[in-house]
Amino acid sequence: MTTPTDTPTRATSGQLATFRLDGDLYGVEVEHVQEVLRSQVLTRVPLAPPAVAGLINLRGQVVTAIELRERLGRPPRPAGTDAVVIVVRLHGEAVSLLVDSIADVVDVDAADFEAPPDTLDGQARELIRGAYKLDGTLLLALDVQKAVGA
Amino acid sequence: MDGLDDIVEEFLVESHENLDQLDTDLVALEQEPDSRERLSSIFRTIHTIKGTSGFLAFGRLEEVTHVGENMLSRLRDGVLDLTPERTSVLLRMVDTVRSLLASIEATGGEGGVDVSAVVAEISAAMEDRSVPAAVPSPAPAAAPAAQDVVEAPVAEPVAEPVAEPVAAEPVAAAAVVEAAEAVVEAVVEAAAETVQEEVHEEHADEAHDEHAGAARPEGQGGQQGRRAVADSTIRVDVDLLDSLMLLVGELVLTRNQIVQYVGRSTDTDLVRASQRLNLIASELQEGVMKTRMQPIDHIWSKLPRVVRDLGLQCGKTVRLEMEGKDTELDKTLLEAVKDPLTHLVRNSVDHGIESPDRRRAAGKRAEGVLTLRAKHESGQVVVEVADDGAGIDPSRIGAKAVERGLVTADQLSRMGPQDVLQLIFLPGFSTAAAVTNVSGRGVGMDVVKTNIESIGGTIEVESEPGRGTVCRLRIPLTLAIVPALTVECAGDRYAIPQISLQELVSLDAEKAANAVEEVGGAPVYRLRGELLPLVRLTDVLGLTSDRHDGHVVIAVLRSEGRRFGLVVDRVINTEEIVVKAVGGQLKAIGLYSGATVLGDGAVALILDVQALARRALRTETAERQEAREAAARTVAAETGRQRMLLAAIGEGRRVAIPLDTVTRLEQVRTDSVERVGNREVVQYRGAILPIVRLDRHLGAYGTSDREVLEVIVYSDHGRSVAIVVGEILDIVDGGAAVRSDIDDLGLLGSAVLGDKVTELLDVRAAILAADPAFYTAPVPTPSSTAALLEV
Numbered sequence: 001m002t003t004p005t006d007t008p009t010r011a012t013s014g015q016l017a018t019f020r021l022d023g024d025l026y027g028v029e030v031e032h033v034q035e036v037l038r039s040q041v042l043t044r045v046p047l048a049p050p051a052v053a054g055l056i057n058l059r060g061q062v063v064t065a066i067e068l069r070e071r072l073g074r075p076p077r078p079a080g081t082d083a084v085v086i087v088v089r090l091h092g093e094a095v096s097l098l099v100d101s102i103a104d105v106v107d108v109d110a111a112d113f114e115a116p117p118d119t120l121d122g123q124a125r126e127l128i129r130g131a132y133k134l135d136g137t138l139l140l141a142l143d144v145q146k147a148v149g150a
Numbered sequence: 151m152d153g154l155d156d157i158v159e160e161f162l163v164e165s166h167e168n169l170d171q172l173d174t175d176l177v178a179l180e181q182e183p184d185s186r187e188r189l190s191s192i193f194r195t196i197h198t199i200k201g202t203s204g205f206l207a208f209g210r211l212e213e214v215t216h217v218g219e220n221m222l223s224r225l226r227d228g229v230l231d232l233t234p235e236r237t238s239v240l241l242r243m244v245d246t247v248r249s250l251l252a253s254i255e256a257t258g259g260e261g262g263v264d265v266s267a268v269v270a271e272i273s274a275a276m277e278d279r280s281v282p283a284a285v286p287s288p289a290p291a292a293a294p295a296a297q298d299v300v301e302a303p304v305a306e307p308v309a310e311p312v313a314e315p316v317a318a319e320p321v322a323a324a325a326v327v328e329a330a331e332a333v334v335e336a337v338v339e340a341a342a343e344t345v346q347e348e349v350h351e352e353h354a355d356e357a358h359d360e361h362a363g364a365a366r367p368e369g370q371g372g373q374q375g376r377r378a379v380a381d382s383t384i385r386v387d388v389d390l391l392d393s394l395m396l397l398v399g400e401l402v403l404t405r406n407q408i409v410q411y412v413g414r415s416t417d418t419d420l421v422r423a424s425q426r427l428n429l430i431a432s433e434l435q436e437g438v439m440k441t442r443m444q445p446i447d448h449i450w451s452k453l454p455r456v457v458r459d460l461g462l463q464c465g466k467t468v469r470l471e472m473e474g475k476d477t478e479l480d481k482t483l484l485e486a487v488k489d490p491l492t493h494l495v496r497n498s499v500d501h502g503i504e505s506p507d508r509r510r511a512a513g514k515r516a517e518g519v520l521t522l523r524a525k526h527e528s529g530q531v532v533v534e535v536a537d538d539g540a541g542i543d544p545s546r547i548g549a550k551a552v553e554r555g556l557v558t559a560d561q562l563s564r565m566g567p568q569d570v571l572q573l574i575f576l577p578g579f580s581t582a583a584a585v586t587n588v589s590g591r592g593v594g595m596d597v598v599k600t601n602i603e604s605i606g607g608t609i610e611v612e613s614e615p616g617r618g619t620v621c622r623l624r625i626p627l628t629l630a631i632v633p634a635l636t637v638e639c640a641g642d643r644y645a646i647p648q649i650s651l652q653e654l655v656s657l658d659a660e661k662a663a664n665a666v667e668e669v670g671g672a673p674v675y676r677l678r679g680e681l682l683p684l685v686r687l688t689d690v691l692g693l694t695s696d697r698h699d700g701h702v703v704i705a706v707l708r709s710e711g712r713r714f715g716l717v718v719d720r721v722i723n724t725e726e727i728v729v730k731a732v733g734g735q736l737k738a739i740g741l742y743s744g745a746t747v748l749g750d751g752a753v754a755l756i757l758d759v760q761a762l763a764r765r766a767l768r769t770e771t772a773e774r775q776e777a778r779e780a781a782a783r784t785v786a787a788e789t790g791r792q793r794m795l796l797a798a799i800g801e802g803r804r805v806a807i808p809l810d811t812v813t814r815l816e817q818v819r820t821d822s823v824e825r826v827g828n829r830e831v832v833q834y835r836g837a838i839l840p841i842v843r844l845d846r847h848l849g850a851y852g853t854s855d856r857e858v859l860e861v862i863v864y865s866d867h868g869r870s871v872a873i874v875v876g877e878i879l880d881i882v883d884g885g886a887a888v889r890s891d892i893d894d895l896g897l898l899g900s901a902v903l904g905d906k907v908t909e910l911l912d913v914r915a916a917i918l919a920a921d922p923a924f925y926t927a928p929v930p931t932p933s934s935t936a937a938l939l940e941v
Contacts, residue, residue: 041751041752043642043745043752043753043754044642045736045742045755046642046692046693046741047691047692047739047741048735048736048739052735052736054753055732055745055753056753057747057751057752057753060400060403060404060747061730062731062732062745062747064732064733064735064736093733095733
């Protein structure tokens, strides 16, 4: 299993689970993804960093939910739309990411990999390993480790 | 090699248990050097290890235990006397055996542990008293075979005719193994097999002997007994217990959920089934918790050794007493308490107990007593480390804290002695003038406190200069499942561990408007006469309360000896919660000790009461309260040594008045009471004596139609007042009283005196009620001093 922190900018081939966020396509390594859930009841955590959306009851386990829009410096999700929860497992601890919608699992080739586009702003740039050029769209590879380190 | 590995593992487990026993036995042996029983027990332990180590071809282990056994056999036979030096050498041998075992456990071999020094030491210790020339002491690096020869004449005449050959055989086998090191594996396996067979035969022989009923050494019988105990228990992997505990936790949560749903149902069968489930889940939880419970003796058993070694090192004689060895607590907690407890014990020996000379000079026995106490108390385990040493001098602590910049001199001046003591828990505080081997290891009391708090426990210290110090740990029974109060605040639910909860106060809008006051901008509530600082949970969390009807619900919490009231919107209920760890992001906030899943499946945060108190209580509020408590405690401490006058004031209330504030007891006729303005006075020995009626002063209604009033006259600096009570009851010693800080206006608290709850009078306030100028005005007339002189 490859950990993204070891090779933050290096291209890797393999499968990415992709999801949409504010119109863009992102991907995380499938091996990190434990499960994907429909919207969940969130328990808010007063005084927590803004990216911490709350706590989720995942079959008796308490899991922190990170609002990825906030992490990536995007505007808040429009009212009336529910977030989709991606549960990732890092170092044995489950953390969940709130995204707009889930998309396919995509095979990526290291040959298509490029460094993050210069247009990305500072905050988001930190969390993006780079981009895979797919047919007609760009797939931004998320550094899960950094994304949950709110 | 699997078979051998199992044998080695079993050997290690058994040996570790034996060694713990050995430590205890050796130290105990010093107290009663003539106890043949103990010597035999020690001898047996070492003998067993020696025998098995030879059999398993651990040459150095065998070498050490062999010389040790030699010495022990002579001690047992009375050829040698047990001196502290010899005990130390034997203990060092135990240490070496331990490190050898550790190495075997880690690497499978004896590693680089050097035994020659210890072997030489033991040999030397045997020779410093004239050893019979006929018994050669073994050379430090003697080959196992040579030892075998040495051993025979020494050990065999001793009362071990059966066991000895068992040991001797493996030794021989081991010698063979060592000789053929190049082909270790094959040979060891073969040797193991043959030796095992031999051992079986020997066991058979032992059994025969037992049947024969011949004069058997008592040691064999003891071993049989142990085996019987071992048969009734099994060893279980702790990981398995942990996962069982987790599952039970989940079961408890699900149970809570089901019970909650069923509560709304009318189906009687379902209700009955859920009640049954409720019961079974509780019993299962209790049972699984029990499997993880271990007596505290597991960590205490190592302490006699610590105390003994440290005592020798510091030149002190310390007797260790233990009460409540069987008190059980969760294994995880036991492990977590081990280091802090050891540290406290070391502290007590190093700093607490004085040297024998100083103890004698202070009129105490030269031997210091260190007492460990453990007991269950309201769902917690209370562990005390008490010494009868010099105690902690608050002024020294205070000076040090100021010097270290931990508090300002101004703050210090407002603190009571008890609060000053707690300063030792601040990081960066250490009173040891010199860094000794014992203290100054970088582990201060602050670390002890942090460790204890990390497992949800608390620590407090009490000390009486010249009499000793008590450190008291309060530890939850188990970490996994805790009873908690769930409250609501701004629409969310939070859990508060019951361990910090004292009581709940609910005020309706009308009452709240009067009862909650502002003191310097901080809200306080008068709880039975004491000001309770209030903290609004919504303020702490930066939320807006959704309660607008003016009702105030206060959870009275206790943290680090302080009380404060947490204002919440609503109290939901109490339930058993399973503590779940929260991620790093939330730990960093420092307000939540974890999270839990409530009965309805919702997640609730668990409030960290200690952190909450530290964060929310303004220092001034805390200081004011501390000062108040300190004053009350000082008075309480004083009354502890005082004799008290008991008086009834009507309505069955009893008041205690310190006897030294009583100058005279008088009776005055009711009709001699006159009035000056709105005050009552009486003419007494040529002076006008102001009167305070204690029943009215304290809000009781006594019978006022008596002909004669019972009066306590108090005089000071030439002024006198008369305190009228209903009836003088008794004079008692205030020492053994149970106290509480439940009080009211005009009282300092309450105590149990003569089996009844008695109020402690705030004498100063009572006197001021009679004569507001009592402590400030100059002496009115010289004649009134007469009262003083006539006592």
